[in-house]
Amino acid sequence: MKVQFELNGRLVSATHLPGTTLMEFLRGEEFYSVKHGCDHGECGACTVLMDSRSVNACLILMHTVNGRKIETLESFSTHERLHPLQENFLKEGAAQCGFCTPGMILSLEALDRESGEIDEVQVRDALNGNLCRCTGYVKPVKAALSTLKASRKTGNHEDEGGDS
Numbered sequence: 001m002k003v004q005f006e007l008n009g010r011l012v013s014a015t016h017l018p019g020t021t022l023m024e025f026l027r028g029e030e031f032y033s034v035k036h037g038c039d040h041g042e043c044g045a046c047t048v049l050m051d052s053r054s055v056n057a058c059l060i061l062m063h064t065v066n067g068r069k070i071e072t073l074e075s076f077s078t079h080e081r082l083h084p085l086q087e088n089f090l091k092e093g094a095a096q097c098g099f100c101t102p103g104m105i106l107s108l109e110a111l112d113r114e115s116g117e118i119d120e121v122q123v124r125d126a127l128n129g130n131l132c133r134c135t136g137y138v139k140p141v142k143a144a145l146s147t148l149k150a151s152r153k154t155g156n157h158e159d160e161g162g163d164s
């Protein structure tokens with residue numbers, strides 16, 4: 001089976017076997033920020049953005065990505081520059097083993113794109129599907145709030161294409 005979709009800003013054509021998930025495809029293409037966790041939509045380790053919404057890539061069959069826009073964490077930073085959420089996760093010590101961190105960053109990015117004002121309840125809700133055994137969420141929530149509130153103060157939120 002063949003699909004065409006946008007992956008991290010590039011148009012790609014992919015041939016895949018029926019039943020292949022987006023997680024399997026992306027890891028096969030060496031997008032290792034997409035972690036293979038539970039494989040059942042329960043841990044959030046495989047989170048990617050599909051049309052700017054966070055989804056569990058282990059639950060997405062490849063034939064459904066035709067014409068969609070997929071983003072993985074690989075598109076968020078360069079060797080010279082981290083995404084502001086990554087910078088603040090580092091600053092706050094919010095990543096310990098780091099297995100869950102890519103998924104958390106993408107869930108928070110989806111929240112950033114879809115929301116106007118941000119509060120702690122929204123941040124905790126956005127992280128609801130991203131299981132972390134290490135941090136207890138206090139530091140990720142702190143890092144997220146400082147990043148998302150700062151982007152709203154400086155106006156970067158609108159510049160980045162936010163809805164509000």
Ligand code: FES
Nearest residue numbers: 037038039044058
């Ligand atoms: S590996 Fe996809 S939700 Fe756990």
Ligand code: FES
Nearest residue numbers: 097098100132134
């Ligand atoms: S930092 Fe280890 S699971 Fe989240």
